[in-house]
Amino acid sequence: MREDREIRRKRKRRRKLINSIILLVLVICMGAFIVVKAVNSEEKLNPEVSQTAKNKTDKKKSDKKNEEVQKDDPNSLVKGSNHLKKADKYAYDAKTISQFIRPTKSDGYVKNTDTKKICFLTFDDGPNHKITPQILDILKEEKVPATFFEVGKHITPEVKDILERQLNEGHAIALHSYEHDYTKLYPGRVADASQVKKEAEMTQKNLQDVLGKDFKSSVWRYPGGHMSWKELKPADDALESLGVHWIDWNSLVGDAEPKSRRPTTVQGMVDFANESLTYQSEQDIVVVLCHDAPGKQLTVDSLSAIIKNFKDKGYEFGILK
Ligand SMILES: [Zn+2]
Structure with missing residues (x-):
């Protein structure tokens, strides 16, 4: 009888432990889901936030291109001189x-x-x-x-x-x-x-x-x-x-x-x-x-x-x- 009781108690403890682990995993998954969702909705609400970052990169690229064009532009001044x-x-x-x-x-x-x-x-x-x-x-x-x-x-x-x-x-x-x-x-x-x-x-x-x-x-x-x-x-x-x-x-x-x-x-x-x-x-x-x-x-x-x-x-x- 005593042994049976002991076995039941052990099973109960194991089940409790398994439940706790499942609960913990669920909480982590839910947390991750909420964070991803929040970031997405932030972008939807403020498209300019992500757009600004993209624009900055694009601007850098186009500035560089302009500089190159200017360097080869026959209608630009010979730097430090008196003619084009x-x-x-x-x-x-x-x-x-x-x-x-x-x-x-x-x-x-x-x-x-x-x-x-x-x-x-x-x-x-x-x-x-x-x-x-x-x-x-x-x-x-x-x-x-x-x-x-x-x-x-x-x-x-x-x-x-x-x-x-x-x-x-x-x-x-x-x-x-x-x-x-x-x-x-x-x-x-x-x-x-x-x-x-x-x-x-x-x-x-x-x-x-x-x-x-x-x-x-x-x-x-x-x-x-x-x-x-x-x-x-x-x-x-x-x-x-x-x-x-x-x-x-x-x-x-x-x-x-x-x-x-x-x-x-x-x-x-x-x-x-x-x-x-x-x-x-x-x-x-x-x-x-x-x-x-x-x-x-x-x-x-x-x-x-x-x-x-x-x-x-x-x-x-x-x-x-
Ligand atoms: Zn004169």
Whole structure:
């Protein structure tokens, strides 16, 4: 009897234990079910929660893609330069070209050994809405690039359209002092190095304010020309310290000459350009001085003929960087 009771008690305990285990498993399963359900309903209620995470990943992917596109975009600026990527194939270093067109060896002349004929059309004293857009129209029509030497005080948000057009249409932008005032740049005809440096920096800044921080021009032309003033070495060195190189010209259309010898016809301007080049030792590289200041309508009217003149002589066209 006692043994029977003992066996029954043991069975009862075992059943109790089994029941407890089953109950525990059930509780765990229910718990897990509730948690999964809750997460699902959270997503249903707030689809943006999971969507935001997805969007973040997508955005990262698309940003990366945009960056890559921008890197290859021919219409983006060559970082730290004065022209777009699509213009880079015909952009030449101003420092090198400048040495080819010096009149004498004592001036740092270097002989050009390349036989390729390249013409650099350059326009000083702009930009403005009267003449510059007309020059751009003709260059576009003739499919020829040029370099524009801008005066810093003319660079304002009002000419943003012109500057952007110059870049977008494959041209280059260069520096031509801030004030274009001979008495400030060259008091007593002697170059003031600190003034030259200051005006180069101010012009660069105005251009960057309009075109962005990636823009930088390394090309400078002295108003009146390097050839016209005295003791320029300190000013040249000051420009070099900014990574900027000066360049003159070896041909000019004569549109800023004194009235007594300034051409008054289209053919007169073409002849002036050809005649002035004959006095130079370098003939295959020609840097042509023109102006796009207000009032230079004859330059506009002559431009097609000037371009044709150099095309017929077998010149390609380049820009200065
Ligand atoms: Zn000038």
